[in-house]
Amino acid sequence: MKTKPLRETTTRTMYYGKGDVFVYRTYAKPLKGIKQIPESAFFGRKNTILGMDIRIALKGEAFLPSFTTGDNSLVIATDSMKNFILYHAGEYEGATMEGFLEYVSKEFFKQYAHVQGVVISGRQLPFIEVDVPAEDGGFKPSATVFRQRQLEYPVALLEMARTEDDDYEIVEQSSGIEGLHLVKVRGSSFHGYIKDEFTTLPEAFDRPLFIYLTIRWRYKNGKDARGKYPVNYVCAEQVVHIAQTVFAEENSPSIQHLVYTIGKRILDRFPQLTEVMFESNNRTWETVLDEIPSSLEGKVFTDPQPPYGFQVFSMTPEDLGTGEG
Ligand SMILES: O=c1[nH]c(=O)c2[nH]c(=O)[nH]c2[nH]1
Structure with missing residues (x-):
């Protein structure tokens, strides 16, 4: 019996990217109009600060020579990936981290034709308005001062792939x-x-x-x-x-x-x-x-x-x- 060639049916694992890209976008679009539920008085997010710690990984057969022969001609430097994410934080018109991950993924596909897959995840860094004294003797949320919440944080993961007709599809998404x-x-x-x-x-x-x-x-x-x-x-x-x-x-x-x-x-x-x-x-x-x-x-x-x-x-x-x- 002939021995099977390695990886006849599976493709190798290959991706690279940048982690801990810290993004702070101020005055993002407020998230309004969410469904109200009896367990929560939460009405939405003002998004005065949309803070995120993002990890991006790019996939594509075109990256193979960078590993095997040291040919960097198709390598997008991870430093450029960081700049790409930060630049697009300024262009983003949506109100959620998930939306930002999808937006950035699509922009990567548009910018770099040899990128076949994007795996991007984010950890949101919540900032809470501090209470300051109000004119009526009570307290009101400050418009400009926030306290960073240290414990629980929202997370999101998105994997997108370029399709044969050069469109994109969601392979996996979770929040x-x-x-x-x-x-x-x-x-x-x-x-x-x-x-x-x-x-x-x-x-x-x-x-x-x-x-x-x-x-x-x-x-x-x-x-x-x-x-x-x-x-x-x-x-x-x-x-x-x-x-x-x-x-x-x-x-x-x-x-x-x-x-x-x-x-x-x-x-x-x-x-x-x-x-x-x-x-x-x-x-x-x-x-x-x-x-x-x-x-x-x-x-x-x-x-x-x-x-x-x-x-x-x-x-x-x-x-x-x-x-x-
Ligand atoms: O809620 C619990 N589930 C368990 O399965 C378990 N086992 C244990 O030692 N303590 C607890 N508590």
Whole structure:
């Protein structure tokens, strides 16, 4: 029998690009007209600062000689990619990071005929208006001063490919929120799991539950991620508000069931989505003092030691109408 040539059916992995392209675009188009949901008072984004940390990778057979023979004649310097992204941030007329990723990808295809694929992702850098004293004695959001939010941030990923008729198509698109840390001090449990010779964990009927969450979602129509039709756009802020509302409402028997219940609510509120994906991390505090003299309810906790448990779960609209919660 003849041995198969290497990579007869698969193509090699080859791409290159630039990461950590920090873009701060001021006075981008405000995002208005999103769908209102009961879990959230969020109405949109003013986009006084649209901050993004972008990673771009280019694909194309034309880049092969740069690897194999050192021929750079078709290499777009990654430094130029950075300049390209920054320049187009000034040209962008839309209101979302997803829209910007798509816009930049298309411009890359237009500018460089030998680029066959673009994989571009972004982490949004949220800036929150600070409150300043108002003339009436209250407080009002400052028009010019912002505080950078350090924790959770919206993310987006887009892969586009040049098609045979020299148009472009979306190969993959997802949006999400990363780094959401939520704690509920009481009203969660975890019991009923397998007890055997490896079990040391005591059952918990009212535990403080601390979770780190990543939530990602995909649209039925990837173009809805652009935000051109805001009523079809899913704001990461609203997804966060759903997650925290469900956490507050649920007496959860496990993180597994909690993420399932959050997922059902997200899919119910946003029928334009085809998939919701979770990665959760259990950071439940360890109890140091179960009772303290000065308080009827107070306890003292400390951070858990590694290793940490995690759950990964994806859901589709088919999950609506099944299970509980
Ligand atoms: O919500 C939880 N799910 C688990 O699967 C698990 N396992 C564990 O030790 N603690 C927890 N908590």
